[in-house]
Amino acid sequence: xxxxxxxxxxxxxxxxxxxxxxxxxxxxxxxxxxxxxxxxxxxxxxxxxxxxxxxxxxxxxxxxxxxxxxxxxxxxxxxxxxxxxxxxxxxxxxxxxxxxxxxxxxxxxxxxxxxxxxxxxxxxxxxxxxxxxxxxxxxxxxxxxxxxxxxxxxxxxxxxxxxxxxxxxxxxxxxxxxxxxxxxxxxxxxxxxxxxxxxxxxxxxxxxxxxxxxxxxxxxxxxxxxxxxxxxxxxxxxxxxxxxxxxxxxxxxxxxxxxxxxxxxxxxxxxxxxxxxxxxxxxxxxxxxx
Amino acid sequence: xxxxxxxxxxxxxxxxxxxxxxxxxxxxxxxxxxxxxxxxxxxxxxxxxxxxxxxxxxxxxxxxxxxxxxxxxxxxxxxxxxxxxxxxxxxxxxxxxxxxxxxxxxxxxxxxxxxxxxxxxxxxxxxxxxxxxxxxxxxxxxxxxxxxxxxxxxxxxxxxxxxxxxxxxxxxxxxxxxxxxxxxxxxxxxxxxxxxxxxxxxxxxxxxxxxxxxxxxxxxxxxxxxxxxxxxxxxxxxxxxxxxxxxxxxxxxxxxxxxxxxxxxxxxxxxxxxxxxxxxxx
Numbered sequence: 381x382x383x384x385x386x387x388x389x390x391x392x393x394x395x396x397x398x399x400x401x402x403x404x405x406x407x408x409x410x411x412x413x414x415x416x417x418x419x420x421x422x423x424x425x426x427x428x429x430x431x432x433x434x435x436x437x438x439x440x441x442x443x444x445x446x447x448x449x450x451x452x453x454x455x456x457x458x459x460x461x462x463x464x465x466x467x468x469x470x471x472x473x474x475x476x477x478x479x480x481x482x483x484x485x486x487x488x489x490x491x492x493x494x495x496x497x498x499x500x501x502x503x504x505x506x507x508x509x510x511x512x513x514x515x516x517x518x519x520x521x522x523x524x525x526x527x528x529x530x531x532x533x534x535x536x537x538x539x540x541x542x543x544x545x546x547x548x549x550x551x552x553x554x555x556x557x558x559x560x561x562x563x564x565x566x567x568x569x570x571x572x573x574x575x576x577x578x579x580x581x582x583x584x585x586x587x588x589x590x591x592x593x594x595x596x597x598x599x600x601x602x603x604x605x606x607x608x609x610x611x612x613x614x615x616x617x618x619x620x621x622x623x624x625x626x627x628x629x630x631x632x633x634x635x636x637x638x639x640x641x642x643x644x645x646x647x648x649x650x651x652x653x654x655x656x657x658x659x660x661x662x663x664x665x666x667x668x669x670x
Numbered sequence: 671x672x673x674x675x676x677x678x679x680x681x682x683x684x685x686x687x688x689x690x691x692x693x694x695x696x697x698x699x700x701x702x703x704x705x706x707x708x709x710x711x712x713x714x715x716x717x718x719x720x721x722x723x724x725x726x727x728x729x730x731x732x733x734x735x736x737x738x739x740x741x742x743x744x745x746x747x748x749x750x751x752x753x754x755x756x757x758x759x760x761x762x763x764x765x766x767x768x769x770x771x772x773x774x775x776x777x778x779x780x781x782x783x784x785x786x787x788x789x790x791x792x793x794x795x796x797x798x799x800x801x802x803x804x805x806x807x808x809x810x811x812x813x814x815x816x817x818x819x820x821x822x823x824x825x826x827x828x829x830x831x832x833x834x835x836x837x838x839x840x841x842x843x844x845x846x847x848x849x850x851x852x853x854x855x856x857x858x859x860x861x862x863x864x865x866x867x868x869x870x871x872x873x874x875x876x877x878x879x880x881x882x883x884x885x886x887x888x889x890x891x892x893x894x895x896x897x898x899x900x901x902x903x904x905x906x907x908x909x910x911x912x913x914x915x916x917x918x919x920x921x922x923x924x925x926x927x928x929x930x931x932x933x934x935x936x937x938x939x940x941x942x943x944x945x946x947x948x949x950x951x952x
Contacts, residue, residue: 389855390770394782397767397830404823405789408800415799427803467694474690487934488695490941491702494930496884498902499923502909503705506916514704517720549698553945606793609886613906630795635891640799647796654791 416648420640427640436645445621445629446646450653452536453625457604459540460547464600465593467544468551473585475552476559486553493549501613504542505529508614529615532622539623543610547603551596558592559585594665601661602654626650702927709733709921716917732921741896742922745904748893749926752814752900753883756821760829760878761871763822768833769859773845783834786827794824798891805892812898817889821882828881829874832944836870837863873944876937883929901926 385392416436418429440446475486492500507514508528516525528538562585570580608627611617617624617632624632626646633643704723708716709732711725736742771783797820805816840863848858864871886902893899905926908919933941 386855390774393766393770394774397763397770397786397826398782400763401786401789401823401826404819404826405792408797408804409792411800411803412796471691471694474687474694477684477687478691483938485691485695486942487938488699489691490698490934490938491930492698494880494934494941495702495927496886496902496905496930498884498886498905499926500701502905502919503701503923505909506708506919507701507704509916512717512719512721512916514701514721520720545697545701548694550945553942557946602791606795608795609902612886613909616909627793627795630793631798631887634798634802640803643799644796647793647799650793651791651796654793658791 412644412647415641416644418641432641436641437649439642440645440649446626449624449626449629452623453605453627455536456540456543456623456625457601460543460604461597461600463540463544464547464551465597467548468596469555469589471548471552472555472559475556489552490549492546497546497607497609498613500546501542501610504545505614508538530619532619535615535619535623539610539615542614543604543607546610547600551600554592554596555589558589562588598658598661601657605654606650702924705920705924708917709924711917713915713917729917732917733925736918736921736925739918740904740907740922742904742925744896745899745901746925748814748898749883749900752817752821753879755814755818756825756882757875757878759818759822760825761875764826764829764833764874765864765871767830769837769863771830772834772837773842783831786830789827795887798887801888802891812893812895814898816892817898817900820888820892821885824885824888825878825881829878832874832877833867833870836867836873840866869940869943872937873940876933876940877944880929880933
């Protein structure tokens with residue numbers, strides 16, 4: 381017995397892992413797919429499901445909210461990922477150049493990413509408060525108070541900015557590791573060849589960082605696209621649902637409208653979008669890396 | 671002459687770098703400091719325009735009010751129990767799984783590893799409904815078990831992935847030497863490999879703990895009384911109030927961030943390492 385356990389140790393534990401993951405993953409996932417073809421009603425505390433074929437999907441694609449929230453979600457994701465990428469790269473390049481107090485600064489910069497996303501969202505809801513918020517106090521010498529979360533465009537900008545605030549640390553740490561992998565000699569060689577700061581950045585730093593950037597953009601895109609906490613905590617989807625995304629729409633369909641079938645179909649569509657995006661993205665960028 | 675000016679130029683550059691980093695650090699920290707400032711003001715000082723940083727007199731009672739007017743103590747207990755249990759399970763299973771995958775020598779190994787990671791592609795929000803139905807069918811809604819199971823799902827793939835990377839760095843010869851000396855696999859893992867993979871275990875634990883402590887969506891749906899609600903859910907509740915007591919909200923938010931502060935202060939190295947292990951290795 382003992383010898384058997386020893387000999388097949390790896391196989392046994394791999395099986396155990398897959399059984400556990402199977403229990404907690406496969407069943408819910410199958411259930412989502414199944415219910416996306418059903419109309420689920422609660423009668424006397426019991427779920428009664430009736431197959432309605434593709435009806436839920438038809439509803440999804442003819443739902444004006446779906447298209448609107450998809451668009452808003454894409455704007456939100458692209459904005460946040462773009463800002464995080466640029467600022468993360470900047471921050472990493474700066475951090476890379478300093479020697480002292482590096483751990484302290486890195487720790488401070490990590491904080492927005494480590495605190496619970498809900499906390500980040502509600503804190504910024506307070507900072508962006510139109511009557512007593514700190515941000516309006518800061519811009520007071522230059523500008524009248526702005527209703528940061530009250531008008532459609534500005535609310536989206538605020539949402540993007542705050543979300544980026546929580547993602548920059550992630551991008552920074554990745555970029556920093558990437559930067560540290562660039563051999564110093566290449567910079568020296570470029571310098572000898574007369575390359576200025578910008579040429580070195582363009583022809584040495586960026587090409588070397590390319591794989592890191594490709595990875596960061598993919599991971600962040602997936603994470604931002606499916607974020608709920610930020611929207612729920614910062615704007616609650618408002619004003620007039622101008623900061624809602626597909627994720628918050630699914631959440632509302634589950635928690636407020638109890639539309640199980642419809643929300644399942646929405647989830648499946650979301651999954652398809654994420655998978656398609658990942659495939660297209662990797663096809664476009666990853667091959668050239670390796 | 672040109673040497674000195676170039677030196678001065680370089681010095682100026684270094685100051686510039688420090689200044690830039692400082693700006694990033696300040697922007698990262700100021701909102702949290704402002705939350706602290708708000709949390710030690712009484713409500714009438716919170717609603718003042720223009721706002722100021724230092725309260726006339728620190729009003730520590732806000733923190734007591736949070737615990738008195740809301741079941742924050744229960745929320746803390748729940749968060750602690752759920753996050754700890756999740757971490758323990760994930761590290762145990764993830765450690766064994768990661769080790770096995772790292773040492774396994776069959777061809778489908780990478781396919782398996784990728785499948786595990788791919789499981790995380792599914793948006794957690796989509797799993798809320800099935801989890802809810804499953805839990806209500808078994809009558810375990812609003813109980814720790816449900817949340818812990820959900821969080822194991824969320825974290826286990828990631829932990830396996832991290833641990834696999836760390837075990838890959840422990841040379842296989844050590845295993846073989848141990849086996850020759852007559853250890854069982856179990857003893858070998860516990861006495862030899864686990865200490866060597868210590869940093870990996872620390873990284874994985876910190877991540878599993880932090881991610882389950884911070885999680886909101888599943889907790890919001892799967893728990894609905896103070897018996898099971900966790901801190902993020904409690905923090906979000908402030909916003910539902912008709913009249914938001916911002917000082918209490920800030921106090922609650924800071925309480926919910928305590929592990930984050932501890933980990934950044936004491937275990938920053940592991941956080942950075944864990945962040946990296948996720949994708950650079952893949």
